[in-house]
Amino acid sequence: MENVNEQIKIRREKLSDLQAMGKDPFQITKYDVTAHSSDVKKLFEEKEAELKSEIDASLSEEEQAEALAALWETNKLTFAVAGRMLLKRVMGKASFATITDLMGNLQVYVTRDSLGVDDYQLFKKYDIGDIIGVKGYAFRTRAGEISLHAEELVLLTKSLQVLPEKHHGLTNTDMRYRQRYVDLIMNPEVKDTFVKRSQILKEIRNFLDGRGFMEVETPMLVSNAGGAAARPFETHYNALDEDVKLRISLELYLKRLIVGGLERVYEIGRVFRNEGVDTRHNPEFTLMELYQAYTDYEGMMELTESMFRYLAETVVGSAVIEYQGTVIDMSKPFERITMVDAVTKYSGVDFNNVTSDEEAKKLADEHHIEYEDRHKKGDIINLFFEKYCEEHMVQPTFVMDHPIEISPLTKKKPSDPNYVERFELFIYGREMCNAYSELNDPIDQRARFAAQEEAFAAGDEEANHTDEDFLNALEIGMPPTGGIGYGIDRLVMLLTDSAAIRDVLLFPTMKSVDK
RNA sequence: GCACCUUUAGCUCAGAUGGUAGAGCAACUGACUCUUAAUCAGUGGGCCCCGGGUUCGAGUCCCUGAAGGUGCACCA
Numbered sequence: 001m002e003n004v005n006e007q008i009k010i011r012r013e014k015l016s017d018l019q020a021m022g023k024d025p026f027q028i029t030k031y032d033v034t035a036h037s038s039d040v041k042k043l044f045e046e047k048e049a050e051l052k053s054e055i056d057a058s059l060s061e062e063e064q065a066e067a068l069a070a071l072w073e074t075n076k077l078t079f080a081v082a083g084r085m086l087l088k089r090v091m092g093k094a095s096f097a098t099i100t101d102l103m104g105n106l107q108v109y110v111t112r113d114s115l116g117v118d119d120y121q122l123f124k125k126y127d128i129g130d131i132i133g134v135k136g137y138a139f140r141t142r143a144g145e146i147s148l149h150a151e152e153l154v155l156l157t158k159s160l161q162v163l164p165e166k167h168h169g170l171t172n173t174d175m176r177y178r179q180r181y182v183d184l185i186m187n188p189e190v191k192d193t194f195v196k197r198s199q200i201l202k203e204i205r206n207f208l209d210g211r212g213f214m215e216v217e218t219p220m221l222v223s224n225a226g227g228a229a230a231r232p233f234e235t236h237y238n239a240l241d242e243d244v245k246l247r248i249s250l251e252l253y254l255k256r257l258i259v260g261g262l263e264r265v266y267e268i269g270r271v272f273r274n275e276g277v278d279t280r281h282n283p284e285f286t287l288m289e290l291y292q293a294y295t296d297y298e299g300m301m302e303l304t305e306s307m308f309r310y311l312a313e314t315v316v317g318s319a320v321i322e323y324q325g326t327v328i329d330m331s332k333p334f335e336r337i338t339m340v341d342a343v344t345k346y347s348g349v350d351f352n353n354v355t356s357d358e359e360a361k362k363l364a365d366e367h368h369i370e371y372e373d374r375h376k377k378g379d380i381i382n383l384f385f386e387k388y389c390e391e392h393m394v395q396p397t398f399v400m401d402h403p404i405e406i407s408p409l410t411k412k413k414p415s416d417p418n419y420v421e422r423f424e425l426f427i428y429g430r431e432m433c434n435a436y437s438e439l440n441d442p443i444d445q446r447a448r449f450a451a452q453e454e455a456f457a458a459g460d461e462e463a464n465h466t467d468e469d470f471l472n473a474l475e476i477g478m479p480p481t482g483g484i485g486y487g488i489d490r491l492v493m494l495l496t497d498s499a500a501i502r503d504v505l506l507f508p509t510m511k512s513v514d515k
Numbered sequence: 516g517c518a519c520c521u522u523u524a525g526c527u528c529a530g531a532u533g534g535u536a537g538a539g540c541a542a543c544u545g546a547c548u549c550u551u552a553a554u555c556a557g558u559g560g561g562c563c564c565c566g567g568g569u570u571c572g573a574g575u576c577c578c579u580g581a582a583g584g585u586g587c588a589c590c591a
Binding site: 005006007008010011087089090091092093094095096098107109111112113127128141142143145147161162163164165166167168169170171172173174175177186228229230231273275276278279280281379382385386402406407424431434462510511513 | 516522524525526527528539540541542543546547548549550551552553554559560581582583584585586588589590591
């Protein structure tokens with residue numbers, strides 16, 4: 001059902017009228033834009049400074065202004081600019097309009113005398129939201145605003161819908177996400193966020209390129225969705241008559257490439273997890289994983305710290321940034337603490353003194369932490385960490401040496417096989433990345449998969465499944481390797497000071513509305 | 516999944532105690548050749564989220580449902 005209100009009807013009539021007089025905007029195929037709004041302002045200011053320098057400074061202010069006006073008469077800067085008209089002020093035979101393009105806004109001065117009676121009459125009928133092309137010369141209005149004096153003006157696209165109100169813009173979150181294009185038109189800070197997101201991705205690639213990494217692409221449709229603890233989306237591949245899943249991580253394929261000798265690889269790609277939606281989770285999100293041969297998690301800590309600092313400096317302009325009112329300092333070396341020490345520090349419970357799963361569960365009971373029967377000491381430590389520690393990890397902190405039970409793809413610590421060489425970086429209480437010294441012992445890996453299968457049988461729907469081809473790759477031989485996974489959306493949230501993951505996703509997942 | 520909140524004109528929002536639905540912007544008509552959320556005069560515009568109930572009468576009270584937001588739970 002098409003929703004046609006009075007205003008829309010009027011716009012369609014205006015379009016029909018234009019078409020009837022042979023001025024159908026939709027027949028126009030191109031417009032030669034010579035400048036963005038920002039270019040007009042910048043070039044005008046430069047020229048203005050140049051012209052002013054030619055004027056005798058001993059003249060009175062009035063005389064100088066006259067001299068400048070005279071100089072402009074012979075030095076006009078002409079531009080062709082295109083954009084959407086967002087404001088319009090008609091004063092009889094002269095008008096001002098504000099148009100917006102990728103780089104910002106520009107005021108356009110339109111008069112009957114410059115445009116001619118016919119075109120000026122047409123212009124008066126144009127609506128807010130219409131896209132116009134304007135050719136003219138730059139000047140400064142009496143109020144001092146650099147503007148474009150229109151000599152030619154053409155309607156490039158007729159907008160048949162009504163844009164939100166100019167004062168408040170579009171605030172309805174539902175509509176902002178469902179009609180992001182309107183959000184982008186009305187809310188400049190939204191546009192800035194997505195421009196920044198693009199810069200962040202570009203700078204990540206720059207940074208990794210500088211360290212000799214190559215970007216690769218691996219399958220999204222897989223038969224065994226492994227490498228993380230999450231429930232996958234399932235679908236069916238008709239040609240193969242086979243059920244497949246959407247990937248939940250990039251890990252197991254990228255490690256195969258390390259086996260293949262690519263040495264330093266990364267992938268930035270969408271992964272899919274069949275879980276809830278909230279301010280920090282979207283079912284499809286962007287993960288970056290990288291793997292580097294011949295290094296370990298220490299090397300990954302160095303890389304992570306350098307990369308975060310580099311991104312903050314290049315994208316935000318400083319390694320000290322503000323997120324939701326809190327200063328986050330990435331200029332100093334990041335804090336390091338083991339998970340067990342963190343739990344001791346914030347909960348007072350020292351798991352170094354805990355020798356059995358039963359003892360761990362008893363402690364959990366005493367601290368009102370819910371757990372499942374299948375949970376072991378390592379799982380309990382993790383639950384303690386989540387309850388007592390995460391919120392304190394505001395400044396960048398590497399939490400290291402996780403229990404082996406929750407780390408099926410990670411190398412054991414040589415000094416204590418109950419723990420692994422792993423770290424997560426926390427900033428503002430949020431996990432920003434997850435890294436390890438990669439487990440490359442195929443016999444140990446097989447045993448870990450077996451433990452995961454047991455967990456799955458015991459009710460852990462998110463446990464990994466044995467991946468025989470991955471095991472085969474490890475048997476071929478993977479060098480000692482360090483690897484990391486970064487949640488790109490959370491990184492973008494941090495660097496753009498965005499409160500919700502939806503604010504950094506152009507089209508966040510929404511429930512469909514039946515009409 | 517649970518709790519709380521929101522849903523009224525194209526947009527942003529008002530609508531105590533139940534009694535014919537309002538404003539600003541936007542639109543339309545007119546005036547206006549330097550405006551800045553332009554101004555001035557006038558006009559039109561509504562499935563009050565859907566469905567049921569109570570009532571003489573429901574935007575308002577009650578119930579079911581939908582979508583969205585926030586928090587919690589879940590998510591290493």
